[in-house]
Amino acid sequence: MNNDYIPQPLNFTELSEPEMEAKAAEFYQQIKTRRSIRDFSDKKVPDSVIQHALLAAGTAPNGANMQPWHFVVVSNPAVKKQIREAAEEEEREFYSEKAPEDWLDALSPLGTDADKPFLERASHLIVIFLQKFTYDEDGNKLKHYYTSESVGIASGFLISALHQAGVATLTHTPSPMKFLNQILKRPKDERPYMILVAGYPEKDCMVPSIEKKPLEQFATFID
Numbered sequence: 001m002n003n004d005y006i007p008q009p010l011n012f013t014e015l016s017e018p019e020m021e022a023k024a025a026e027f028y029q030q031i032k033t034r035r036s037i038r039d040f041s042d043k044k045v046p047d048s049v050i051q052h053a054l055l056a057a058g059t060a061p062n063g064a065n066m067q068p069w070h071f072v073v074v075s076n077p078a079v080k081k082q083i084r085e086a087a088e089e090e091e092r093e094f095y096s097e098k099a100p101e102d103w104l105d106a107l108s109p110l111g112t113d114a115d116k117p118f119l120e121r122a123s124h125l126i127v128i129f130l131q132k133f134t135y136d137e138d139g140n141k142l143k144h145y146y147t148s149e150s151v152g153i154a155s156g157f158l159i160s161a162l163h164q165a166g167v168a169t170l171t172h173t174p175s176p177m178k179f180l181n182q183i184l185k186r187p188k189d190e191r192p193y194m195i196l197v198a199g200y201p202e203k204d205c206m207v208p209s210i211e212k213k214p215l216e217q218f219a220t221f222i223d
Helices: 017-031 047-057 077-098 101-110 147-164 179-184
Strands: 069-074 124-131 133-135 141-143 168-172 190-199
Touching: 017 147, 047 069, 047 124, 047 147, 069 077, 069 147, 077 124, 077 179, 124 147, 124 179, 147 168, 147 190, 179 190
Parallel strands: none
Antiparallel strands: 069 124, 124 190, 133 141, 168 190
């Protein structure tokens, strides 16, 4: 990766205000239909769809253009089974011992528990790793900057791109997640950030009835 600063013309198309307003409203109407699901079909999503979504994720803004992420795409049934078994082991400990009562109360309306069959059934698991540093061709260690923010933005891009393409998703973060380094043979200095479950909803899939805050409750405008 070459980080030398070479200026080039910006590829930007200015829109009229009506076009801007229409596109903003259209995107909101589209993205607000995205829901996290847990009942996945075993129907396979085309690999090309996953690849293009990852390319979109790779365009995310990030600290010093270090691009501190690595995505491992798992569709192999045996590996998905390994991940499920390891994740459920951590989840059983979480639900029975680690989680405080108020956290369990907050999760209760969502109907979650330690069983994670979607990790085995969904078309793809995209395991996102955060890289605090990397090495150049000469073996010199290169520090990465704003890694949590950068990987978080890239993950958001990925979720949005998959939704736009008609792929349902679920963010899953068992704790701890170091078992993913071992199963997926990733360097120990990479930090597992998230498992993004991607696939088609099961027929008659149901989701919790929830509401989002209105704009005035989560945004402040200072003119």
